[in-house]
Amino acid sequence: MNKISCDLLVIGGGASGIGAALKAAKEGVDVIVVERLNLAGGILNQCIHNGFGLHYFKKELTGPEYAANLLSLTKDLPIKFLFEHFLLSIDKKSKTAYFTSEKGINAISCKALVYSAGARERPFGSLLIPGDRVSGIYTAGVAQKFINIENRVIGKRAMVLGSGDIGLIMARRLTLEGIEVVAVCERMPYPGGLSRNINQCLKDFGIPLLLSTTVTEVRGDGRLSEVITSELDENYNVIEGSQRSWSVDTLVLSVGLVPSTTLMMDYVDIDSRTRGIIVDSTMNTSVPWIFSSGNCVIIYDLVDYVTKEGEIAGRYATQFIKEGKTKKKIPIKKGIGVGITNCAYWVEETDLPLYLRANKPIEKGRLVVRAGNSILYEGKEQAFIPSEMVHKSIKSEQISKIGNIENITVEII
Ligand SMILES: Cc1cc2nc3c(=O)[nH]c(=O)nc-3n(C[C@H](O)[C@H](O)[C@H](O)COP(=O)(O)OP(=O)(O)OC[C@H]3O[C@@H](n4cnc5c(N)ncnc54)[C@H](O)[C@@H]3O)c2cc1C
Known part of the structure; x- marks a missing residue:
C-alpha cells in the first residue's frame, strides 16, 4: 500500500472542492485534491450551456469555461491533484x-x-413506475453526458419528467440536437426550475409544460415506445380518466439530485430527510477535523455559491490545522416557510452564510432571522419559490452583540 500525507485532503475536484483547495493553499497549507475521474471540474464539464459564473467571475460562462477559469487560479499554489482515485473508507x-x-x-x-x-x-428504480423494463430511459445527467461529451444520439422523440433546471436545460438540449420533445411533465402544480429557464428552454422552443402531471406507465418491447401520463389532484393522487398515451422512444428523468453521502454515513452526522451532510457556519461537520461543502451538503442552484461554500470550508479547515480548537455551536431552527438551509449551527465569532429554499411557493413573504427574540435580519416583502435559492450573509458582530443566544430561527412570514 502506498502511503502519503498532506495538511489538507480534499475529496472531490468539482467547483466546491477546488474552492476549498484554493483558499487553504493561499494560506500556505499543502493540499491534495483526490478525484475519481481523470479530470477536475466535476459536473461542470458536461454543462456546455451558459449561465455560470456571474457572481464569482462577474461574467457569464459555460460550465467547462467556469471549470477552466477556476483551475487556472490553482497554478503556482501548493495543490496536488490525484486523479482516478475513489474514496473507500476513513x-x-x-x-x-x-x-x-x-x-x-x-x-x-x-x-x-x-x-x-x-x-x-435519483434513478428510475426509485420512482416505482410500472410497465416494461425497456431501454431508452435515461437520467438527465447520463443523457447530458452521452450528448455533450460522447456525441451520441439518444433517440428521436422524447418526454422529460421533472421541470427542475436540469430537466428544462435538457429539454432544450434535446431539441437543439434534433430530438422532438413532446412535453415536460411536472408532478407539482408549479415548475421546479428558475423562471429564466422556463422562458429560455421551454417557451422559446414551444415545448409544452404539463403541471400536476406524472408518468404512470412505460411500455415497449426492448426499446421504449409508449409513455402513459396521468394528471394528479391536490393530494398527488392520480385523477382517473386523465391518462394520456404518448408515442416516444426516449424518457429523460430529471427527478432530483441526492447529496452523495453514502460513503460518509459511518463518519459524520447526515440529515435523514435530505441526505445532506450536517454542517455549521464554518462548514465543519460533527467531527472537528472533517469539513464538507457543495452539493453533498445541500443542492445549490448556482455554482458560484458552491465555490464560495468551498472557500469557507477551506478557510476554517486551515484555521483548524493551525489552531486546532473549536468554538461553541448555536443551533439554527427552520421556522415556517423554510424547506432547507445549508448550515444547521452558527459558530460563535463567525459570519453566518445562509442559503435556504422556501418549502412551497409563497406569493408575498419576508425572510426573518432571529436570535431569541431579537431580529437579526428582516428582508423586504417578496415572492419566494423553492427553485430559487435565497442567500443572506449575517456578520458575526451583529449576532455576537446579542449575547446569550440559545438558538437562531429562520422563517418566511
Ligand atoms: C445539468 C446541470 C445544469 C446546471 N446549470 C447551472 C447553471 O446554469 N448555472 C449555475 O451556476 N449552476 C448550474 N448547475 C449547478 C452547478 O453546476 C453545481 O451545483 C456545481 O457544479 C456542483 O459542484 P460540486 O463541487 O458540489 O459537485 P460536483 O461538480 O459533482 O463535484 C464533485 C466531484 O467529486 C467527485 N467524487 C465523487 N465521489 C467521489 C469519491 N468517492 N472519490 C473521489 N472523488 C469523488 C466527482 O467525480 C466530482 O468531480 C447545474 C448543474 C447541473 C447538474
Missing part, C-alpha cells in the same frame, strides 16, 4: 483516508479533510 483515529486506484490502495493521512463529492441523480 480511519478517524489516525486521520487517514483510503482510496482505490489503478495502482492499488492508497492511504493518505492529513490534519483536516474537506469532503466535496457533489450529488447523484
Whole structure:
C-alpha cells in the first residue's frame, strides 16, 4: 500500500472542492485534491450551456469555461491533484483516508479533510413506475453526458419528467440536437426550475409544460415506445380518466439530485430527510477535523455559491490545522416557510452564510432571522419559490452583540 500525507485532503475536484483547495493553499497549507475521474471540474464539464459564473467571475460562462477559469487560479499554489482515485473508507483515529486506484490502495493521512463529492441523480428504480423494463430511459445527467461529451444520439422523440433546471436545460438540449420533445411533465402544480429557464428552454422552443402531471406507465418491447401520463389532484393522487398515451422512444428523468453521502454515513452526522451532510457556519461537520461543502451538503442552484461554500470550508479547515480548537455551536431552527438551509449551527465569532429554499411557493413573504427574540435580519416583502435559492450573509458582530443566544430561527412570514 502506498502511503502519503498532506495538511489538507480534499475529496472531490468539482467547483466546491477546488474552492476549498484554493483558499487553504493561499494560506500556505499543502493540499491534495483526490478525484475519481481523470479530470477536475466535476459536473461542470458536461454543462456546455451558459449561465455560470456571474457572481464569482462577474461574467457569464459555460460550465467547462467556469471549470477552466477556476483551475487556472490553482497554478503556482501548493495543490496536488490525484486523479482516478475513489474514496473507500476513513480511519478517524489516525486521520487517514483510503482510496482505490489503478495502482492499488492508497492511504493518505492529513490534519483536516474537506469532503466535496457533489450529488447523484435519483434513478428510475426509485420512482416505482410500472410497465416494461425497456431501454431508452435515461437520467438527465447520463443523457447530458452521452450528448455533450460522447456525441451520441439518444433517440428521436422524447418526454422529460421533472421541470427542475436540469430537466428544462435538457429539454432544450434535446431539441437543439434534433430530438422532438413532446412535453415536460411536472408532478407539482408549479415548475421546479428558475423562471429564466422556463422562458429560455421551454417557451422559446414551444415545448409544452404539463403541471400536476406524472408518468404512470412505460411500455415497449426492448426499446421504449409508449409513455402513459396521468394528471394528479391536490393530494398527488392520480385523477382517473386523465391518462394520456404518448408515442416516444426516449424518457429523460430529471427527478432530483441526492447529496452523495453514502460513503460518509459511518463518519459524520447526515440529515435523514435530505441526505445532506450536517454542517455549521464554518462548514465543519460533527467531527472537528472533517469539513464538507457543495452539493453533498445541500443542492445549490448556482455554482458560484458552491465555490464560495468551498472557500469557507477551506478557510476554517486551515484555521483548524493551525489552531486546532473549536468554538461553541448555536443551533439554527427552520421556522415556517423554510424547506432547507445549508448550515444547521452558527459558530460563535463567525459570519453566518445562509442559503435556504422556501418549502412551497409563497406569493408575498419576508425572510426573518432571529436570535431569541431579537431580529437579526428582516428582508423586504417578496415572492419566494423553492427553485430559487435565497442567500443572506449575517456578520458575526451583529449576532455576537446579542449575547446569550440559545438558538437562531429562520422563517418566511
Ligand atoms: C445539468 C446541470 C445544469 C446546471 N446549470 C447551472 C447553471 O446554469 N448555472 C449555475 O451556476 N449552476 C448550474 N448547475 C449547478 C452547478 O453546476 C453545481 O451545483 C456545481 O457544479 C456542483 O459542484 P460540486 O463541487 O458540489 O459537485 P460536483 O461538480 O459533482 O463535484 C464533485 C466531484 O467529486 C467527485 N467524487 C465523487 N465521489 C467521489 C469519491 N468517492 N472519490 C473521489 N472523488 C469523488 C466527482 O467525480 C466530482 O468531480 C447545474 C448543474 C447541473 C447538474
